[in-house]
Amino acid sequence: MTATSQSLKFLFVSTPVGPLGTGLGGGVELTLHNISQEMIRRGHKLQIVAPSGSTWDCLPVVQIPGNLQIIAQSQQRAALVTMPENSVLANMWDYARQVQSEYHLIVNFGYDWLPFYLTPFFQRPIAHLVSMGSLNNALDQIIKQVAKQFPGTIGFHSLAQAATFDLEEQFFCLSNGIDTSLYEFCAQPKQQLAWVGRISPEKGLEDAVSVAKMTQIPLKIMGKLQDELYWQKICQDYANAPFEYLGFLSTSQMQQVLRECRALLMTHRWVEAFGNVAIEALACGVPVISYRRGGPAEIVQDGKTGFLVEPDSLPGLVNAVSHLDQINRQTCRASAETEFSLEALGDRFEEWFIQILDF
Numbered sequence: 240m241t242a243t244s245q246s247l248k249f250l251f252v253s254t255p256v257g258p259l260g261t262g263l264g265g266g267v268e269l270t271l272h273n274i275s276q277e278m279i280r281r282g283h284k285l286q287i288v289a290p291s292g293s294t295w296d297c298l299p300v301v302q303i304p305g306n307l308q309i310i311a312q313s314q315q316r317a318a319l320v321t322m323p324e325n326s327v328l329a330n331m332w333d334y335a336r337q338v339q340s341e342y343h344l345i346v347n348f349g350y351d352w353l354p355f356y357l358t359p360f361f362q363r364p365i366a367h368l369v370s371m372g373s374l375n376n377a378l379d380q381i382i383k384q385v386a387k388q389f390p391g392t393i394g395f396h397s398l399a400q401a402a403t404f405d406l407e408e409q410f411f412c413l414s415n416g417i418d419t420s421l422y423e424f425c426a427q428p429k430q431q432l433a434w435v436g437r438i439s440p441e442k443g444l445e446d447a448v449s450v451a452k453m454t455q456i457p458l459k460i461m462g463k464l465q466d467e468l469y470w471q472k473i474c475q476d477y478a479n480a481p482f483e484y485l486g487f488l489s490t491s492q493m494q495q496v497l498r499e500c501r502a503l504l505m506t507h508r509w510v511e512a513f514g515n516v517a518i519e520a521l522a523c524g525v526p527v528i529s530y531r532r533g534g535p536a537e538i539v540q541d542g543k544t545g546f547l548v549e550p551d552s553l554p555g556l557v558n559a560v561s562h563l564d565q566i567n568r569q570t571c572r573a574s575a576e577t578e579f580s581l582e583a584l585g586d587r588f589e590e591w592f593i594q595i596l597d598f
């Protein structure tokens with residue numbers, strides 16, 4: 240099979256931590272959705288391989304049975320590589336092995352050791368889109384090995400994320416993008432703030448709730464409840480704060496609430512690889528107040544599309560909230576339209592894929 244840039248055939252292998260549509264995969268779900276949609280619009284063909292129970296019906300998904308993988312964020316840095324019996328991760332890659340000759344390129348969206356390890360055993364090239372910063376020694380080591388053996392096949396979402404892996408070899412840095420037409424601009428927000436994301440300790444929700452308590456501006460929380468105990472603790476510790484959990488919403492429902500907020504708060508404790516929610520907020524014209532840490536610090540233009548605050552500083556967040564009137568919401572929307580559109584996303588990823596195939 241020879242590759243032409245006109246029409247390529249991609250096999251996209253999803254994350255094994257959850258079926259598509261459940262939110263368990265975090266930002267990877269939206270990223271995979273948007274890259275797929277844009278590649279099809281550009282005339283390429285693709286097949287997505289994902290765990291059984293995936294609910295996307297507008298894109299071609301082959302459902303693979305098996306037990307889900309434990310999320311890397313919940314494990315220690317020195318944790319051993321583990322897989323459950325009848326692992327969906329192993330099953331998805333066995334499927335990829337069987338059908339590989341029908342595709343030009345396989346793209347790995349999972350943050351797991353196995354696909355990196357398997358790379359030299361495949362006949363087709365594999366592009367690896369790494370969705371989180373460094374968390375595990377075994378994974379770091381195998382990523383380094385693949386980067387050396389297959390130059391240019393590793394993609395990150397931000398320079399800050401890439402820096403956590405300390406690669407000497409060439410890598411690609413690919414910001415995400417969204418269909419901005421799905422996010423409506425709102426010029427006149429209500430007196431409320433938003434926090435959007437997986438409810439899990441690395442996301443630092445308690446700091447946003449503290450801001451709600453200190454400013455008495457109600458906080459709307461949306462996202463997958465991934466860590467029930469963590470959430471219960473926040474509810475107990477901040478019983479009197481004005482916050483409300485609205486659940487894990489569809490993009491359409493989520494943006495209806497988000498766009499009416501004065502700002503999105505991003506209070507992550509880890510090096511956020513990118514932060515899809517930042518570009519979703521900007522697309523609604525909502526300024527982003529974020530800790531100066533990880534991907535959001537490369538998305539937000541301080542003082543123009545939001546504020547970058549010293550990491551873990553609650554007074555810094557409160558101060559930024561008090562200056563929100565200085566931000567022009569149209570400028571936020573324009574930033575999403577120019578830098579983070581589906582078209583811009585497609586250009587970045589198409590270039591990466593073609594470069595790998597040219598090797």
Ligand code: UDP
Nearest residue numbers: 265266267269437461462487488514515516
């Ligand atoms: N999200 C959603 N519904 C919600 C809240 C969040 O679909 O109610 C999605 C959001 O669109 C984003 C993802 O959850 O794509 C969170 O991704 P992000 O990159 O911000 O963080 P991650 O979860 O990957 O760490």
